[in-house]
Amino acid sequence: MELLISLHSLLAYVVLLILVLAVANALKGWLTKAEFFSLGRDFRLSLFALILSHMQLLIGLVVYFVSANGLNAIQTLGMGGLTPAARLLALEHPTINILALVLITIGWSKHKKKMEATDKFKTIAIFYGLGLLLILSRIPWGKWF
Numbered sequence: 001m002e003l004l005i006s007l008h009s010l011l012a013y014v015v016l017l018i019l020v021l022a023v024a025n026a027l028k029g030w031l032t033k034a035e036f037f038s039l040g041r042d043f044r045l046s047l048f049a050l051i052l053s054h055m056q057l058l059i060g061l062v063v064y065f066v067s068a069n070g071l072n073a074i075q076t077l078g079m080g081g082l083t084p085a086a087r088l089l090a091l092e093h094p095t096i097n098i099l100a101l102v103l104i105t106i107g108w109s110k111h112k113k114k115m116e117a118t119d120k121f122k123t124i125a126i127f128y129g130l131g132l133l134l135i136l137s138r139i140p141w142g143k144w145f
Contacts (some may be wrong), residue, residue, distance in 0.1 A: 001068060008059045012139070015049075015056045018131045019104075022049040023032045026128060029121035036117035046124050050108045053131075057101050060063050064094050085142065100134035 022045045028034070028043060035041050065072035069089040075081060083089060107127020114120045 002063075002065075004059060005067065008056065008063050009143075011052070011056050011059065016135070017050045018045070018049045018052055018127060022046050022124060023129045023132055026121045026125035030118060030125050034121070036120045042121075046108065046111070046128070050104060052126070053104055054099055057097065058069050060094065060097065070094070085088050085140070088138065088140055090113060093140060096134050098136040100131040103134070104131040107131070 025045050026040060029036060033142045071090070072124065073086055073090045077086070079087075079091075104127060107124050108125065111123040114123055
């Protein structure tokens with residue numbers, strides 16, 4: 001279990017880095033009206049952000065269902081018995097991050113249907129950016145440092 005929790009924590013840094021890079025790349029491409037390279041950097045950066053985010057979600061779900069801070073905490077203490085820190089880990093963090101992944105996935109799907117490079121970059125910037133903001137809002141910062 002400790003290995004999964006450590007993996008989830010370490011992968012979070014990588015996911016955040018790649019998401020920041022993908023959003024920055026999309027914003028730059030959108031604002032400069034650059035060409036979208038469907039087989040190059042733009043495509044790969046967005047795809048890696050999508051894949052790593054989903055891997056992080058899967059590891060997080062395993063941790064959630066077997067850890068004492070996840071579903072077990074809610075079942076044991078009930079919602080009223082959770083401290084704010086426990087509620088963050090047991091409810092807010094997983095719920096908001098799943099919503100963030102839904103937005104990132106929608107952004108990926110929508111960008112593929114766009115024909116213009118500016119529209120592709122705009123779609124990725126908006127959806128990945130919203131997903132990144134949601135993720136940043138529910139990271140248990142006290143446990144990270």
